[in-house]
Amino acid sequence: MTKNVLVLPGDGIGPEIVTEAVKVLGTLNLDIEIDSALVGGSAVDATGNPLPEETLNKARSADAILLGAVGGPKWDGNPMESRPEKGLLGLRSELELFANFRPAILYPQLAEASTLKPEVVSGLDILIVRELTGGIYFGQPRGIRTLENGEREGYNTYVYSESEIRRIGRQAFEAAQKRGKRLCSVDKSNVLEVTVLWKEVMEELAKEYPDVELSHMLVDNAAMQLVRAPKQFDVVVTGNMFGDILSDAAAMLTGSIGMLPSASLDKDGKGMYEPCHGSAPDIAGQGKANPLATILSVAMMLRYSLDESAAADRIEAAVQKVLDQGLRTGDIMSEGCTLVSTEEMGDAVVAAL
Numbered sequence: 326m327t328k329n330v331l332v333l334p335g336d337g338i339g340p341e342i343v344t345e346a347v348k349v350l351g352t353l354n355l356d357i358e359i360d361s362a363l364v365g366g367s368a369v370d371a372t373g374n375p376l377p378e379e380t381l382n383k384a385r386s387a388d389a390i391l392l393g394a395v396g397g398p399k400w401d402g403n404p405m406e407s408r409p410e411k412g413l414l415g416l417r418s419e420l421e422l423f424a425n426f427r428p429a430i431l432y433p434q435l436a437e438a439s440t441l442k443p444e445v446v447s448g449l450d451i452l453i454v455r456e457l458t459g460g461i462y463f464g465q466p467r468g469i470r471t472l473e474n475g476e477r478e479g480y481n482t483y484v485y486s487e488s489e490i491r492r493i494g495r496q497a498f499e500a501a502q503k504r505g506k507r508l509c510s511v512d513k514s515n516v517l518e519v520t521v522l523w524k525e526v527m528e529e530l531a532k533e534y535p536d537v538e539l540s541h542m543l544v545d546n547a548a549m550q551l552v553r554a555p556k557q558f559d560v561v562v563t564g565n566m567f568g569d570i571l572s573d574a575a576a577m578l579t580g581s582i583g584m585l586p587s588a589s590l591d592k593d594g595k596g597m598y599e600p601c602h603g604s605a606p607d608i609a610g611q612g613k614a615n616p617l618a619t620i621l622s623v624a625m626m627l628r629y630s631l632d633e634s635a636a637a638d639r640i641e642a643a644v645q646k647v648l649d650q651g652l653r654t655g656d657i658m659s660e661g662c663t664l665v666s667t668e669e670m671g672d673a674v675v676a677a678l
């Protein structure tokens with residue numbers, strides 16, 4: 326049966342990298358129909374709304390969604406409700422894509438591009454499981470208010486219910502069961518009650534997964550350990566904001582944030598797939614963006630939402646091949662390699678396929 330994929334290019338480098346990923350998807354000759362829609366800043370410009378109703382309806386009926394990135398300085402002064410990022414958060418929350426999987430894998434060809442010493446990162450393969458529809462990015466109340474003394478005060482609320490923690494916890498335990506059977510839950514339970522509860526729920530769940538070894542780490546230490554000795558981790562599970570920050574740090578261990586794909590899934594495995602990076606306004610429109618994170622996100626989409634594991638394997642093998650050929654965008658460039666543009670990298674993956 327024909328599957329429907331909704332493509333949301335977004336802003337900045339979003340359209341550039343998504344073009345390459347769609348080209349790669351098209352090369353596979355699968356029974357897939359592709360539609361596209363506006364989200365983020367481009368949607369604000371066209372409709373005044375970062376998540377137009379039409380986009381949300383298309384997203385609801387698609388089998389899977391591929392998103393580039395949203396945001397940029399053009400919209401930074403907008404009120405929060407009409408910021409591009411609100412469109413992305415709205416999609417995640419409306420579709421209940423609470424489980425965000427961010428695998429950080431070092432391709433051996435990129436050992437020199439990693440910011441860490443080769444012996445510290447060689448063979449690195451960790452998975453960050455980030456809660457994506459709760460926590461401080463969504464908690465109420467939030468805003469900026471003026472106090473009686475005339476001073477303004479900004480406030481957000483960091484809140485998680487037990488059921489929100491339990492459902493992301495289960496996803497992480499199950500992921501750990503399929504991998505190295507080690508799960509590290511990252512919190513700030515020395516300061517924040519919400520993460521005291523987080524830790525307690527993880528401990529309760531651990532009883533149901535006796536084959537998984539559960540450990541706990543405070544987020545500040547976790548940030549340090551990620552750059553000190555990242556291979557100590559197998560699966561990391563954490564809340565929305567900590568996961569956002571830690572996954573950008575983990576990205577650099579793999580050479581570049583341009584290498585980090587992600588899958589955001591609901592309880593039934595329906596998903597949105599996107600690179601972990603943003604719209605990179607500093608390099609947008611220059612053909613410099615690395616499209617591999619988006620291309621690898623397509624592989625995740627084929628594997629998790631479209632039941633096309635063999636095609637996913639083919640894409641990952643093709644990425645290995647272009648790296649073997651020494652082709653590099655600027656962010657992963659090293660001596661002796663060939664610098665290529667966004668489009669040339671996409672073409673090389675297509676040729677490798």
Ligand SMILES: NC(=O)C1=CN([C@@H]2O[C@H](COP(=O)(O)OP(=O)(O)OC[C@H]3O[C@@H](n4cnc5c(N)ncnc54)[C@H](O)[C@@H]3O)[C@@H](O)[C@H]2O)C=CC1
Pocket residue numbers: 338342393394395396397398410413582583599600601602603604605606607608613614615616618656
């Ligand atoms: N999922 C999304 O749509 C996300 C959107 N954003 C938004 O993106 C805008 C820019 O945010 P930044 O903090 O600058 O983060 P960013 O991830 O866009 O860029 C950070 C740095 O990484 C580089 N970079 C990112 N992706 C790259 C790629 N594929 N190839 C090569 N280099 C790459 C950029 O050039 C920049 O120097 C903001 O409006 C932010 O809100 C940020 C993160 C995620």
Ligand SMILES: CC(C)CC(=O)C(=O)O
Pocket residue numbers: 410413414569601
């Ligand atoms: C709008 C942001 C929360 C997006 C982001 O930084 C991310 O998902 O990594």
Ligand SMILES: [Mg+2]
Pocket residue numbers: 569570573601
């Ligand atoms: Mg982020």
